[in-house]
Amino acid sequence: MAAPDRPATVVVADDDDLVRTVLRMALSSMSLTVREAADSRALAAAIDDGAVDLTILDISIPGPGLAANIALVREAAPDARILILSGDTEVPASEAPLIDDFARKPIDLDELRSRVSHLLGTPSASTP
Amino acid sequence: MSANESPDGPELLRIAGTMARFGGWSVDARTHQLELSAEARAILALPPSGPLDLATVFTLHPEEWRPVVAAHLERCLTAGEPFDIESPMRTTDGELLTIRTIGEAARGADGSIERAHGAVWDITATAEQRERTRALEARLEATLNTITDGMLFIDHEGRFTFVNDDGARMLQSSVESLEGVRVLDAFPEAAGTSFLAALETSLTRRERTITRDYYPPLDAIFEATIYPSDNGVAVYLKDVTEEERLRDEREESARRLAEQAALIEAAKDAMIVRDLDGHITYWNRAAAALYGWSATEAIGRAEHELLYDDTAAYDDAVAHTLRDDYWSGELDQRTRSGRALVAECRWQLLRDGSGAPESIFAVVSDITAEKKAQEARLRAQRMESLGTLTGGIAHDLNNVLTPILMSVQLLEQGEDDAGRREILKTMEGAVKRGADMIRQVLSFARGVEGRRVEVDVVRLVDDVVAYAQDVLPESVHLDLVLDTSLPATSGDPTQLLQILVNLVTNARDAMPSGGTLRIRSSELVLEDTYSSVSHLAMPGRYVAIDVEDSGHGMSPEVAEKIFEPFFTTKDIGKGTGLGLATSLAIVRSHGGFMQVYSELGRGTRFTVGLPVSSSPRADSPAAARPEALLPRGHGERILVVDDESTILQITCQTLELHGYRTLRAANGREAIDVIASSDEPVDLVLTDMMMPVMDGAALSAHLEEEHPVIPVIAASGLNSNGGVARAVGMGVSRFLPKPYTTSMLLTTVRDTLLEHRVDGMVTE
Incomplete structure (x- = not known):
């Protein structure tokens, strides 16, 4: 949930430049602050200050793997929601309980907006 | 005197x-x-x-x-x-x-x-008298010398008294060096031989003896007939070496032939000899078993008439054999019953004594099954590697489509010009269709690991029939030939239903101007390896489900490729060509087979064969039947409302997997917004009862007021507090207790939709 003193911040982690660009455009139009990360290292830097409300995570960015990336986000920004975007049809069963939402690429603008809005308006799955 | x-x-x-x-x-x-x-x-x-x-x-x-x-x-x-x-x-x-x-x-x-x-x-x-005797002797000698066999006279002292020319020649000596010489002086090495023993016998006992033996010093076999006489003995000597050799050879070759004949007759491979005119002269037992023609029927017939449809390849092989003495390769043959077989042949040209070509000896193994299995294996390998490849490509393609889709949609938002909006809509539609195709590719590529439960085939077929009744237009007559006592199979009921539904859809599409669709179910026992275009079936018990249309049909060339990925007979844009490949992959993973039979202009029949499960069908009927019945939607839009995102996600995914489209809302307020902003009507709302902001009861009340045509299903974990009755009374069509199974969810959704459809018709 966005803190009152700043616009909600979304990290877009995807190794595909075009995907990141278009997601940034879509999210910016929702008056959100967008940070981009092309790999795990960039993701770690992007969430380092903990001031992140939502991470949109590609299922396979370069780095130690999806589970590690989720753990990374949860540690740096425990309140941040996680939306997995994937070109595949489903999220691996082992990671499904750890995330807040899942959407398939290509994603509709409307669907993205609706999911993002929903995620930013509800508490994190990691919150007990 | x-x-x-x-x-x-x-x-x-x-x-x-x-x-x-x-x-x-x-x-x-x-x-x-x-x-x-x-x-x-x-x-x-x-x-x-x-x-x-x-x-x-x-x-x-x-x-x-x-x-x-x-x-x-x-x-x-x-x-x-x-x-x-x-x-x-x-x-x-x-x-x-x-x-x-x-x-x-x-x-x-x-x-x-x-x-x-x-x-x-x-x-x-x-x-x-003496003169007469002399003349007689001369005549006798002349006569003896003209005999090609040897004549030897031996006196009581063991001396040669007369030796004719041939006798001397046989003994590799001369008349001069033998006459008057003692036998043992001329042939000391004859001591101890059977000939000497016989000579002894004839001389002493005045008995006639016949001796046939090998005489090593001269490397010859002689037959000596010794006649006793007053002056000793007369020996009639024949060199039978050649005769013996021929006889041995004859016996040896006869024995060898008999052995070979026995071997050939008992061989597992079919063995055929046919003369250069192509007429069969030998046909062993295995050939009779393989081709169905007995030796009596086959011998004398022309081989190419008996076994070959296409004689061009046969003629080539014959020419090759005549040229090189040997040929091996594969030929397509046909048995008496008409079964096509692939024959692995080894042909040897046989020559007569003078070296002239005489006949062709053929050893034939039936490799039809191996060939089919090999083809099936290759096909499976091809599909598998294709799957891996397409899986990778599909995944990347989604990344490619994502920016396109979103960019188009972003552009649409700021666009006021109707013409441009239409162009962007077209682009958006195309991207979505591409995304749809990719989803299918992925489901094919990921393979078909489904569940394995006992599936009641009777009810599975009933479900397909129900679907067919739903989707077939008036112009298509539905003909059912159903066996209602079919045994169960083991598998994933959802996948199997998808396959059959796919076949029904194809059948319908093949009859745009109407016709007959026949669904037939039966039990099938395969005793022999069943050759089908698609897949080799192992012998065993199967339940077979036929879906047959009277539509446009296919040529054999098309039918052969129908199960390959990306092969489609539909116009571009109407099909992805993945349906049947995926279906076959699924059926095969169930241990079953698919077969297609088609006649151009007359129709097509697909058969799905599923192995009868080994466990008795009474085992787990309760577990199986609801699964087999999983009903499918047909693109109806369902709005799912739940504040728990995991439940929302799972519910939507389940519905999507079963043919519905979904919309999501996290609470009643969002739901109302979604309905208001949706450009397509919402067919059903599935809402949780307990939600923040606006709960299910309030939502359903609102919907009853504002959107009375939209049925509402209420889901709640609260079973016993009377909330259900209250809710049903407040515009809720059905109640779905939480936690619900896939089957419960789908059945409730379908029943609600059906009920509403009927209601709608009544009220109109």
């Missing part, structure tokens, strides 16, 4: 001379006066008495003999040499006699020769 008179010596001699026709003679050495006894005179028909002239008596000898006789007489008179000669003499009567004359000198007291005297015999009869 009187009887009582005692005859003296000269008188006895006279009597003997008369009887034996011999007489005496003497010639005086000084006077050459000839005296002849009365017997001698009688032999020569001379006067019984009176003086004789030596010269006159000499003239009785033929002229050429006179000097010979005179010389003997002279040497006797002068040198005292005795003589004994035989000479011809003609009597005074003119009769030609053979006369033997012996003579010796008689000396006086002083030792001087007084006269020559001796005896004469008429030996004419003896001489003639």
Whole structure:
């Protein structure tokens, strides 16, 4: 949930430049602050200050793997929601309980907006 | 002469001379006066008495003999040499006699020769006999020498007394070096042989013996027939080496042939011999078993008529065999029953004794099953690698489509121009269709690991029938031939239903102007390997489900490719070509098979064969039946409302997987917004009852007010607090207790939609 003193911040982690660009455009139009990360290292830097409300995570960015990336986000920004975007049809069963939402690429603008809005308006799955 | 008179010596001699026709003679050495006894005179028909002239008596000898006789007489008179000669003499009567004359000198007291005297015999009869014998001997010898076998005479001392030319040749010797020589001197190495033993027997016991044996010193096999005779034995010798060799060869080759024939007859491979005209001359038991023609039926028939549809490949193989003596390869053949088989052939050209081509010996193995299995394996491998490849590509394609789709949609938002909006909508539609295709590719590529539960095929088929009744237009007649006592199979009911639904859809699409769709279910027992275009089925029990249309049909070329990924007969844009490939992959993963039969212009029949599950069907009916019945949606839009995102996600995914489209809302307020902003009508709302902001009850009440055509399903974990009744009374069509199973969810959704549809029709 966005803190009152700043616009909600979304990290877009995807190794595909075009995907990141278009997601940034879509999210910016929702008056959100967008940070981009092309790999795990960039993701770690992007969430380092903990001031992140939502991470949109590609299922396979370069780095130690999806589970590690989720753990990374949860540690740096425990309140941040996680939306997995994937070109595949489903999220691996082992990671499904750890995330807040899942959407398939290509994603509709409307669907993205609706999911993002929903995620930013509800508490994190990691919150007990 | 009187009887009582005692005859003296000269008188006895006279009597003997008369009887034996011999007489005496003497010639005086000084006077050459000839005296002849009365017997001698009688032999020569001379006067019984009176003086004789030596010269006159000499003239009785033929002229050429006179000097010979005179010389003997002279040497006797002068040198005292005795003589004994035989000479011809003609009597005074003119009769030609053979006369033997012996003579010796008689000396006086002083030792001087007084006269020559001796005896004469008429030996004419003896001489003639002797002459005849000699002629006979000559003739015999000539005859013996013309015999190509050996004739050997051996006397009692073991000497060769006669050897004919061939006998000498056989013994690798000569007549001259053998005659008069003892057998053991000529052939010392013969000692101890069976021939010597036989010779011994014949000589001593005067028995005929026949001996056939190998004689090592001459490296020959002889047959000696030994006939005993007064003078020893006659040996009839035959060199039978060649005969023996031929006989051995004959026996050997006969034995070998018999062995080979037995082997060939008992061989597992079909073996066929046919002459150069192509007529079958030999056909073993395996050939009879393979082709269904007995040897009697096959022999004499033309091979190409009996076994081949296409003789071009056969003719090539024959030409090749004639050229190279050998050919091996595969040929398509046909059995008596019409079954096509792939034959692995090894052909050997056989030649006659002179080396001329005589026939072709063929060894044939039926590799139809291996071939089919190999093809199926290759096809599976191809599909698998294709799956891996397409899976990777599909994943990346989604990344490619994402920016396009969102960019288009972003552009649409700021666009007021209707024409441009339409262009962008077209682009958006195209991207979404691409995304749809990719989703199918991914489901194919990821494989078809489904669940394995007992599936009631009867109910599965019922479900397909229900679907068909739903989707078929009026112009298509539905014909059902169903076996209602089919055994169960084991598998994933959802996947199986998808396959059958897919087939029904294809069938419908194949009959745009109407026709008949037949669904037939039956039990099928495959005893032999079942050849199908798609897949090789193992022998066993199957339930078979046929979906048959009377539509446009396919050519064999098309039917052959119908199960390959990306092969489609539909117009571009109407199909992705993945349906049947995926279906086959699924059926195969169930251990089943798919088969297509199609006639261009007349229709197509697909058969899905599923193995009968080994466990008895009564095992788990409760678990199986609800699964088999999972109903599917047909693109209806369902709005799912739940504040728990995982439940929202799972519910939406489940619905999407079963043919629905979904919208999501986290609470009642959002739900109302979604409905308001949706450009397509919402067909059903599934809402949780307990939610923040606006709960399910409030939502359903609102919907009943504002959108009475939209049915509402209420889901809640609160089972016993009366909330349900309250909710149902407040515009809720059905209640879904939480937690719900996939089956419960889908059944409730379908029932609600059906009920509402009926209601809608009634009210209209």
